[in-house]
Amino acid sequence: MMYQKGRYDKSNLYKTMNKKAIKLSVAPMLDWTDRHCRYFLRLITRHTLLYTEMVTTGALIHGDTARFLRFDPSEHPVALQLGGSAPADMAHGARLGADWGYDEINMNVGCPSDRVQNGRFGACLMAEPGTVADCVAAMKDAVTIPVTVKTRIGIDDRDSYGELVDFVGTVAQAGCDALIVHARKAWLSGLSPKENRDVPPLRYDIVRQLKRDFPHLTIAINGGIKSLDEAQDFLTDLDGVMIGREAYHNPWMLAEADRLIFGDESSMTSRHEVLERFRPYAERELASGVPLNAMSRHLLGLFQGQPGARAWRRRISERAHLPGAGVELLAAR
Ligand SMILES: Cc1cc2nc3c(=O)[nH]c(=O)nc-3n(C[C@H](O)[C@H](O)[C@H](O)COP(=O)(O)O)c2cc1C
Numbered sequence: 001m002m003y004q005k006g007r008y009d010k011s012n013l014y015k016t017m018n019k020k021a022i023k024l025s026v027a028p029m030l031d032w033t034d035r036h037c038r039y040f041l042r043l044i045t046r047h048t049l050l051y052t053e054m055v056t057t058g059a060l061i062h063g064d065t066a067r068f069l070r071f072d073p074s075e076h077p078v079a080l081q082l083g084g085s086a087p088a089d090m091a092h093g094a095r096l097g098a099d100w101g102y103d104e105i106n107m108n109v110g111c112p113s114d115r116v117q118n119g120r121f122g123a124c125l126m127a128e129p130g131t132v133a134d135c136v137a138a139m140k141d142a143v144t145i146p147v148t149v150k151t152r153i154g155i156d157d158r159d160s161y162g163e164l165v166d167f168v169g170t171v172a173q174a175g176c177d178a179l180i181v182h183a184r185k186a187w188l189s190g191l192s193p194k195e196n197r198d199v200p201p202l203r204y205d206i207v208r209q210l211k212r213d214f215p216h217l218t219i220a221i222n223g224g225i226k227s228l229d230e231a232q233d234f235l236t237d238l239d240g241v242m243i244g245r246e247a248y249h250n251p252w253m254l255a256e257a258d259r260l261i262f263g264d265e266s267s268m269t270s271r272h273e274v275l276e277r278f279r280p281y282a283e284r285e286l287a288s289g290v291p292l293n294a295m296s297r298h299l300l301g302l303f304q305g306q307p308g309a310r311a312w313r314r315r316i317s318e319r320a321h322l323p324g325a326g327v328e329l330l331a332a333r
Contacts, residue, residue: 021077021103022178022220024231024261025049026254027244028081028106028150036290037298038075039281041247043274045254047262049077051242054108056119057084057093069100072281079104081150083111085121085131087138094139094147104177105139107132109151112186113193123186126155129167133174146177150222150242153206154185161206168214178218180242181207197245204234211238227253228260235261249301271302272332282327293320296330303332 026033026041028051038050055068060082071078080097082105084090094105108116109125109132116122125132132149139147149171153164168179184200191199207221220240225231231241247254252271258264269277282295296316303309312332319325 020262021047021049022218022240023235024257025051025079025180025220025240025242026247027051027222027242028054028108029244029248030054032248032298034298035071035075036285036295037248038078039072040274040278040295040298041251041254042074043277044251044269045257046267047077047264048254048257049079049104050075051079051081051106054081054083054111055093056121057082057086057089058119060093060096061089065096069096071100073101077103079106079148081106081108083108083116083119083121085119085125085128085135087134090135091138091142095142098143098145102145104146104148105143106148106150106180107135107139109149110182110186111193112155112188112191112196117188123152123155124188126151126167127158129170132167133170136171136174136176140175147175148178148180149176150180150182152182152184152186153203156185156188159185161209164206164210165213168210168217172214172217176217178220178239180220180222180240181210183207183221183223208237228256232260248298250304251301252304271306274302275299275330275332279327279330282330286326291321292325292327292329296320299330
């Protein structure tokens, strides 16, 4: 059953989103972490916090709100990422997110794409700490769930540690509950968004320094993290670790997250079981008109490194978009 507006008890939800939830998360990724992807990842890990794709306030206010916000109750804990820079619009988006039952509202201050810059949001807002602070304050006034900010360590030539400290201080003072820091700067012109995720060097040391300088602020680190072992290392001095591409391309890397990161021994599963449990969901969604391909594309990394993985992947890639493609196509080799 899909979540329906107004059905969820907000106060119960808030209890599910405690400081523990931020210990491990899957990053917001446009076109990737849609509700089907999140449903699938949730079958692998019960506790890892999942972020939506970025949703712009414009799309939320003028578009089909239900299309952007609906999610399955099993996705909790799940955070809504908003893109925007007008405090009133961000507050409105946050309120919608809270009403729909999200566990956290996150503001995007990390995306460097031209489209986002034209809308004056994303990473370019690092140059406007006051605007980000106003947005955070407006969202905090509007909702009782945590309000967080995802940012970079700098933009263009404005990448001194002093400027980062000013930004973080201003945003923290506005009531930001947690900061997720992609540990590289962004070049606002000259690099594509994809290059901006690889070319500027990773500076984990800067994120660690931030935590030393803001010990009371909840800080999660992001960028280039590929294993739970690495995540555990970071958790010795930081509050959270966010994993993006590796979790998408190799989702089974999250299989031990519940045990290793959250201390829950009870929820181990197998790849085949995940697939079995995804089938009824896929059947339901197919029946409501979602094409198989829209779901199956997120599953392709499940058997990465296993015998027969390539053939399984190829079968799905070649056939899932064909008319009439059904869940039997997902069956393991
Ligand atoms: C396909 C794709 C889409 C992304 N979309 C978003 C987005 O909507 N919002 C955001 O804050 N970051 C976005 N990112 C950046 C990731 O959240 C993350 O910060 C980045 O990939 C670095 O983490 P990683 O090295 O673990 O992948 C995106 C990344 C990818 C690969």
